[in-house]
Amino acid sequence: MKTALVxxxxxxxxxxxxxxxNEIAAEAVQLALADAGLTKDDVDGLITxxxxxxxxxxxxxxxxxxxxxxxxxxxxxxxxxxxxxHLGVMAITAGLANTVVLTYGTNQRSQRVGFGRTVGGGAEFxxxxxxxxxxxxxxxxxxxxxxxxxxxxxxxxxVSVSQREWARLNPLSIFKEKMTIDDYLSHPxxxxxxRRPDLTMISDGGAALVLTRADRxxxxxxxxxxxxxxxxxxxxRADQNAxxxxxxxxxxxxxxxxxxxxxxxxxxxxxxxxxxTSVWTLQMLESYGFCEPGDAGPFFAAGNTRPxxxxxxxxxxxxxxxxxxxxxxxxxxxxxxxxxxxxxxxVPGARTALDCSSHxxxxxxxxxxxxxx
Numbered sequence: 001m002k003t004a005l006v007x008x009x010x011x012x013x014x015x016x017x018x019x020x021x022n023e024i025a026a027e028a029v030q031l032a033l034a035d036a037g038l039t040k041d042d043v044d045g046l047i048t049x050x051x052x053x054x055x056x057x058x059x060x061x062x063x064x065x066x067x068x069x070x071x072x073x074x075x076x077x078x079x080x081x082x083x084x085x086h087l088g089v090m091a092i093t094a095g096l097a098n099t100v101v102l103t104y105g106t107n108q109r110s111q112r113v114g115f116g117r118t119v120g121g122g123a124e125f126x127x128x129x130x131x132x133x134x135x136x137x138x139x140x141x142x143x144x145x146x147x148x149x150x151x152x153x154x155x156x157x158x159v160s161v162s163q164r165e166w167a168r169l170n171p172l173s174i175f176k177e178k179m180t181i182d183d184y185l186s187h188p189x190x191x192x193x194x195r196r197p198d199l200t201m202i203s204d205g206g207a208a209l210v211l212t213r214a215d216r217x218x219x220x221x222x223x224x225x226x227x228x229x230x231x232x233x234x235x236x237r238a239d240q241n242a243x244x245x246x247x248x249x250x251x252x253x254x255x256x257x258x259x260x261x262x263x264x265x266x267x268x269x270x271x272x273x274x275x276x277t278s279v280w281t282l283q284m285l286e287s288y289g290f291c292e293p294g295d296a297g298p299f300f301a302a303g304n305t306r307p308x309x310x311x312x313x314x315x316x317x318x319x320x321x322x323x324x325x326x327x328x329x330x331x332x333x334x335x336x337x338x339x340x341x342x343x344x345x346x347v348p349g350a351r352t353a354l355d356c357s358s359h360x361x362x363x364x365x366x367x368x369x370x371x372x373x
Contacts, residue, residue: 004217007036007210013323025105028206045097049079149294167317207328229261250287274327
């Protein structure tokens with residue numbers, strides 16, 4: 001992959017009343033370009049992400065707002081960080097652009113736009129069963145994990161507790177209140193066995209990244225972060241797939257990534273999981289080979305993912321405690337960690353990061369990033 005990330009920008013997160021989603025996305029672009037030492041005149045590619053507010057997030061809208069005429073532009077309907085980044089990598093590799101800005105902005109919290117609705121293939125059948133929020137399906141997925149491996153609710157709780165500990169070290173995060181495992185267990189169920197800390201909170205905010213050709217990246221004022229591998233798999237048949245609650249196609253994505261790069265899980269310094277629910281983090285550590293199937297619960301409970309543990313996971317706090325931004329903030333955190341810019345939460349000597357996403361029970365993507373020598 002002859003591409004590198006040279007700029008990241010993140011707006012304030014939480015609730016940003018009086019501002020449109022596109023204005024927030026444009027602010028993130030300005031921050032990312034400043035971080036990269038570039039101007040809008042250096043941009044010849046734009047990739048945007050449609051958001052849950054409906055008509056916002058379109059490339060034609062945001063390009064007009066930024067005042068640019070890029071050679072290439074596109075909008076992904078579900079453009080979580082990895083999926084959008086991969087499209088940018090492909091655009092540069094194909095020669096359609098040299099420097100691509102990717103951005104996402106949302107005001108869904110201040111607009112009171114929830115995500116209590118089903119999406120994707122088979123949505124109407126899920127809705128008929130009362131599964132109109134990811135919490136229901138994720139709760140069933142965790143019940144399946146419990147049945148197969150004996151995983152306990154307390155073990156699952158350590159996913160949220162460890163990420164909250166990281167979030168307390170992150171000035172950008174929304175949730176900074178201390179949370180112990182007893183605090184976690186005292187929360188009532190939202191969709192048993194999942195509690196409030198197992199699920200994301202809708203939020204406003206923006207994020208942007210600047211991706212460019214590797215030969216141009218060497219002139220960046222900050223350390224370039226190279227894209228050394230990407231992988232994607234779909235499960236569009238959804239519940240027609242065998243044991244789709246366990247999302248076995250995550251493992252296929254992992255194998256594709258490891259086989260094409262030659263990198264192994266033991267070489268990864270930091271892992272970032274797009275965690276719409278804590279169950280996704282549990283599943284992905286097993287699927288990507290950081291734990292054997294069934295071992296993730298004890299792995300979390302032993303404190304391995306807490307600050308100072310053996311494996312840094314979602315060092316920003318993840319979507320459970322930092323902000324719900326469809327995985328975009330995970331990519332920004334990956335870049336900052338590999339640059340060594342994360343202060344109290346910095347992973348010592350971090351040089352390689354894995355960023356993995358999923359669209360619930362429908363598709364998956366993963367990116368391997370490494371710091372320039």
